[in-house]
Amino acid sequence: MLRLDKITKIFGGLTALTDVSLEVRKDSITGVIGPNGAGKTTLFNIVTGLYTQTSGDVYLGEKNISRFATESLAALGLVRTFQNVELFGKMTVLENVMVGLHTKSRSGIISCAFKLPGQIKEEKMIAEKARHWLEFTGLIADAPNSANNLPFGKGRILEIARTLAVEPQLILMDEPAAGLNSQETTQLAVLIRKIRESGITVVLVEHDMDLVMDICDSIIVLNLGKKLAAGTPREIQENKAVISAYLGDS
Amino acid sequence: MDNSRQLFQYILSGLSNGAIYALIGFGFAIIYNATGIINFAQGEFVMLGGMFTIFFLAFFHLPLLPAIILAILFSTIIGIAFERLAIRPLKNATPLSLVIITIGASILLRGIAMLVWGKDTHAVTAFSGNDPLYIAGATILPQHIWIFAITLLIIAANKIFFNYSIVGKAMRACAYNSQAASLVGINVKTMVLLSFVISSAIGSMAGIIIAPLTMTSFDVGIMLGLKGFCAVIIGGMSSGLGTIMGGLLLGLLESLGVGYISASYKDAIAFIILLLILFIRPEGLFRTKETERV
Amino acid sequence: MTKEKREILIFFIFTLAVLITPFFLQGSYFLNVLVFIGINTMLAVGLNLLLGYAGQISLGHAAFFGLGAYISGILTTRFGLDPWFALVIAAVANGALAFVIGFPILKLKGHYLAMATLGFGIIMFIIFNETVAVTGGPSGLSGIPNIQISSLIFDNDLRNYYLIWIITLLVMLFSINLSHSRIGRALRAIADSEVAARVLGVNARVLKVQIFTVSAVISAIAGSLYAHTMTFISPASFGFNFSIELVTMVIIGGLGSIYGSFLGAAILTILPEFLRVLRDFDIIVYGLLLIIMTMYMPGGLISGLTRIAEFIVGKIKSRGARHA
Numbered sequence: 054m055l056r057l058d059k060i061t062k063i064f065g066g067l068t069a070l071t072d073v074s075l076e077v078r079k080d081s082i083t084g085v086i087g088p089n090g091a092g093k094t095t096l097f098n099i100v101t102g103l104y105t106q107t108s109g110d111v112y113l114g115e116k117n118i119s120r121f122a123t124e125s126l127a128a129l130g131l132v133r134t135f136q137n138v139e140l141f142g143k144m145t146v147l148e149n150v151m152v153g154l155h156t157k158s159r160s161g162i163i164s165c166a167f168k169l170p171g172q173i174k175e176e177k178m179i180a181e182k183a184r185h186w187l188e189f190t191g192l193i194a195d196a197p198n199s200a201n202n203l204p205f206g207k208g209r210i211l212e213i214a215r216t217l218a219v220e221p222q223l224i225l226m227d228e229p230a231a232g233l234n235s236q237e238t239t240q241l242a243v244l245i246r247k248i249r250e251s252g253i254t255v256v257l258v259e260h261d262m263d264l265v266m267d268i269c270d271s272i273i274v275l276n277l278g279k280k281l282a283a284g285t286p287r288e289i290q291e292n293k294a295v296i297s298a299y300l301g302d303s
Numbered sequence: 304m305d306n307s308r309q310l311f312q313y314i315l316s317g318l319s320n321g322a323i324y325a326l327i328g329f330g331f332a333i334i335y336n337a338t339g340i341i342n343f344a345q346g347e348f349v350m351l352g353g354m355f356t357i358f359f360l361a362f363f364h365l366p367l368l369p370a371i372i373l374a375i376l377f378s379t380i381i382g383i384a385f386e387r388l389a390i391r392p393l394k395n396a397t398p399l400s401l402v403i404i405t406i407g408a409s410i411l412l413r414g415i416a417m418l419v420w421g422k423d424t425h426a427v428t429a430f431s432g433n434d435p436l437y438i439a440g441a442t443i444l445p446q447h448i449w450i451f452a453i454t455l456l457i458i459a460a461n462k463i464f465f466n467y468s469i470v471g472k473a474m475r476a477c478a479y480n481s482q483a484a485s486l487v488g489i490n491v492k493t494m495v496l497l498s499f500v501i502s503s504a505i506g507s508m509a510g511i512i513i514a515p516l517t518m519t520s521f522d523v524g525i526m527l528g529l530k531g532f533c534a535v536i537i538g539g540m541s542s543g544l545g546t547i548m549g550g551l552l553l554g555l556l557e558s559l560g561v562g563y564i565s566a567s568y569k570d571a572i573a574f575i576i577l578l579l580i581l582f583i584r585p586e587g588l589f590r591t592k593e594t595e596r597v
Numbered sequence: 598m599t600k601e602k603r604e605i606l607i608f609f610i611f612t613l614a615v616l617i618t619p620f621f622l623q624g625s626y627f628l629n630v631l632v633f634i635g636i637n638t639m640l641a642v643g644l645n646l647l648l649g650y651a652g653q654i655s656l657g658h659a660a661f662f663g664l665g666a667y668i669s670g671i672l673t674t675r676f677g678l679d680p681w682f683a684l685v686i687a688a689v690a691n692g693a694l695a696f697v698i699g700f701p702i703l704k705l706k707g708h709y710l711a712m713a714t715l716g717f718g719i720i721m722f723i724i725f726n727e728t729v730a731v732t733g734g735p736s737g738l739s740g741i742p743n744i745q746i747s748s749l750i751f752d753n754d755l756r757n758y759y760l761i762w763i764i765t766l767l768v769m770l771f772s773i774n775l776s777h778s779r780i781g782r783a784l785r786a787i788a789d790s791e792v793a794a795r796v797l798g799v800n801a802r803v804l805k806v807q808i809f810t811v812s813a814v815i816s817a818i819a820g821s822l823y824a825h826t827m828t829f830i831s832p833a834s835f836g837f838n839f840s841i842e843l844v845t846m847v848i849i850g851g852l853g854s855i856y857g858s859f860l861g862a863a864i865l866t867i868l869p870e871f872l873r874v875l876r877d878f879d880i881i882v883y884g885l886l887l888i889i890m891t892m893y894m895p896g897g898l899i900s901g902l903t904r905i906a907e908f909i910v911g912k913i914k915s916r917g918a919r920h921a
Contacts, residue, residue, distance in 0.1 A: 101796060127798025139793035141786045143853075151779070152786045156798035158779050162807055165778035166771040172778065179779060212793075219797060341708035389888055398707030399654055400891045403848060406656075406841060407891065411884025418878055525837065529719070532712060567727040574716040581713045582701040 054079040054254050055100070055131075055223055060109035062095055062278075069095045070278045072109070077223070082245060082255045084265040084286075087275035088299065093258040094136060096275070097225050101133050102126055113223070128156045130222035134212045134229060136258075142201040146192060149200050149211055150183040153218025157182070183218060190214040190244060206237040213244065217253075224248065226257040230264050242268050266290070274298070311441040313562040314555065319447045319516070321554020322454040326509035327531025328538060328546040329461065330502035335540055336478035337498035340401050344385065344409035345506055346528015347416075351378040352507025353519035354416055357425045367430065375507050381412070382503025386496050409524070416521040427514035446515045453512050457505060458547065474498065506531075526570060533577040539587020548589060601777070608770060611856070615762050619755055628754035630866060632826060635761035636819050637862035639768050641846040642855055643815030646772055648844065649853035650781060651808050652788025653703060654711045657718025658843050661691050661813040663725055663835025665820025667732055670741045670830050680744045684821040688814045695813030699806035718840050725832040737831030744825045757826045764822065768815055772855050784808060785853070838880070845883050848890050851897020860898055 055077040062070040070092045077083045098104040102123040110119045160172040187193040230238045266286045274281040276298040334342045355374035359365045435442035465471040476484040477494045485491045537549030560572045668687035672678040743752045775781045786794035850857025872879040894901035
């Protein structure tokens with residue numbers, strides 16, 4: 054599904070990632086873990102086109118997406134969420150999800166401004182689908198509220214709902230459980246499983262080890278910009294290199 | 304011979320204007336580096352410097368030096384008031400609202416200056432007369448020498464302050480990472496205020512030393528401010544060599560443009576350069592490109 | 598009542614009010630002021646698409662207004678073109694210019710964008726002033742013909758009122774429609790978080806340029822109409838101060854609020870009439886308005902007043918409850 058081939062990223066003189074290769078299987082939940090500064094978010098930023106890697110390639114399926122602009126990835130089914138929740142605060146919860154349907158609609162400025170018949174039909178479709186995703190994520194009761202007034206935990210869910218509206222093949226989640234309480238984290242785990250069951254591959258960067266070990270099929274460990282290990286949760290838990298990296302005596 | 308003498312005159316006036324632009328640019332850079340704000344009112348402090356000087360000279364018949372000192376003092380007080388009343392109360396302001404507030408302050412100051420001092424153009428007497436000096440067959444006004452000397456002095460003081468004094472170092476720490484700075488006990492709010500103090504003082508100084516050459520009025524701040532901004536953009540938002548080069552380059556191009564192309568498009572030259580730099584090299588001419596971290 | 602139905606009703610009432618207002622007015626002075634309010638509303642709404650919806654500032658919008666006016670004025674006076682035809686050319690030319698400069702300009706953000714648009718505005722202002730052979734320079738361009746539909750010439754305030762306001766209403770309707778569409782949402786998303794919008798597939802770069810273009814076209818239409826109603830134009834109307842005035846209108850009314858832009862335009866058109874005693878000192882008032890509004894009423898007058906009203910009503914209610 055997603056394959057990284059020898060990704061290296063250098064900022065100024067600082068090497069953030071060195072020759073990272075990895076593969077994410079279709080329909081899996083893959084966790085990317087590692088101590089702070091390991092390069093996890095940098096990796097996400099490269100995959101989603103926000104950074105350009107110094108060398109190496111990114112493949113989505115068979116397609117080399119190394120040089121694709123961020124905005125063209127959604128149409129290919131690749132989306133992400135952000136570590137510090139990037140909601141459209143001045144819009145309603147429903148509207149936030151409606152933005153996710155941008156690539157599923159076509160009307161241009163002229164047909165929107167003059168409310169041409171095709172645009173009215175499209176608006177209906179957008180609203181219906183957006184409601185569907187709010188129901189899917191359990192946020193439908195909040196639909197007309199301003200996104201700014203949403204409690205933090207629901208904000209995280211809304212960000213996921215918004216990406217689901219793109220109908221992606223692959224979602225990258227950047228620390229989806231950060232700042233959530235244990236009850237919210239449990240609900241998040243349920244939602245992530247539900248997303249996988251609907252045929253969407255999930256990759257997540259996460260510090261909450263219980264969550265990662267619980268829901269991930271496979272785990273990739275980064276340390277100091279290098280891939281340290283990859284395997285099932287059980288394999289990772291028993292991996293000596295990983296244990297020493299986390300305990301800091303490597 | 305006549306041609307080369309003329310060229311020398313263009314270069315001289317270009318460099319002296321350029322020095323002024325560089326000083327104004329410093330004002331932008333100091334506030335920007337401390338707060339991330341581009342202070343659109345920067346040019347008004349240049350205007351205030353000149354206008355206050357005239358005010359103290361003409362109204363209170365003070366000698367030049369005390370008039371200048373008072374002018375800088377009063378401009379700086381206005382800078383402090385601006386920071387206290389309009390910048391400090393803001394929390395989580397967006398760049399858009401900061402642009403609007405500093406523009407609001409800019410036209411407010413301009414309006415008040417017009418109300419108080421009227422719309423006339425005033426001249427400040429030159430610091431040490433208008434008798435030109437002759438150097439290698441070319442003439443140079445004493446005021447030019449004042450401009451270069453004071454500019455050099457300010458640049459040197461700036462350098463020493465930011466590199467060697469503890470307060471200057473603290474300000475640089477804030478610019479680099481205000482959160483970390485506050486963790487090590489630096490009072491970030493004070494540093495922000497201080498940046499307004501320094502930049503309004505430098506701005507008003509620039510306005511004072513240029514006033515004898517170009518005359519001054521309530522509305523000189525817009526153009527001078529924008530040209531200072533152009534200088535600091537060329538210099539990559541630094542308060543160092545880049546901005547000095549930027550200012551001098553702009554001054555020279557302007558002066559040569561006026562001399563050899565057309566005087567009517569003098570002001571357009573600065574803005575065309577500004578747009579070109581922003582389009583092609585927004586990080587400035589004298590700075591290596593840095594990768595932005597999100 | 599659904600939100601959409603309420604919007605339609607409000608627009609209908611507003612339109613009705615605009616259409617019947619002239620019947621209650623005596624003399625051409627008020628009509629004349631209302632014509633200006635119409636033109637300024639058009640400009641403010643156009644700028645609001647960029648500033649309020651997409652969150653991108655322009656401090657050079659007076660240049661598009663001026664370019665529209667000058668293209669229309671020059672084509673009709675020097676080349677004898679029909680005003681309508683000149684208006685269309687002005688709109689297309691402005692749109693093309695905005696589209697071309699939009700790509701490099703809108704790559705810039707925040708303060709840099711503000712400075713670049715300001716620079717553009719000043720360059721255009723210098724061009725209006727200095728190309729004397731074409732524009733007439735600082736002394737202006739006069740003798741611009743009125744707009745004409747067959748034998749109906751728009752040469753008095755009443756006719757101009759209807760001409761300007763019908764087009765202004767169309768621009769308002771257009772902008773309201775846009776706001777509740779995928780384009781409007783995408784623009785507002787860009788304003789809130791450009792990176793998140795891009796991740797969802799919104800092509801922020803192109804969309805910003807498109808709305809910049811639309812905004813410039815609206816300004817050109819306003820400029821052209823201004824030239825043909827005034828029959829005289831000079832650079833002084835299209836300088837930096839007017840760009841700031843336009844931004845003030847949008848801020849006072851509220852970012853993204855179309856009726857707010859009308860309110861802002863109305864206030865800033867009427868204010869100088871009252872401040873006539875102050876003559877040029879009205880800029881002090883604008884400066885204060887900009888600072889105070891941004892600091893204390895960042896949502897603009899309409900939402901600010903609504904909130905104050907709600908607050909007062911709430912106070913009264915809670916007091917009533919306590920007494921009971």
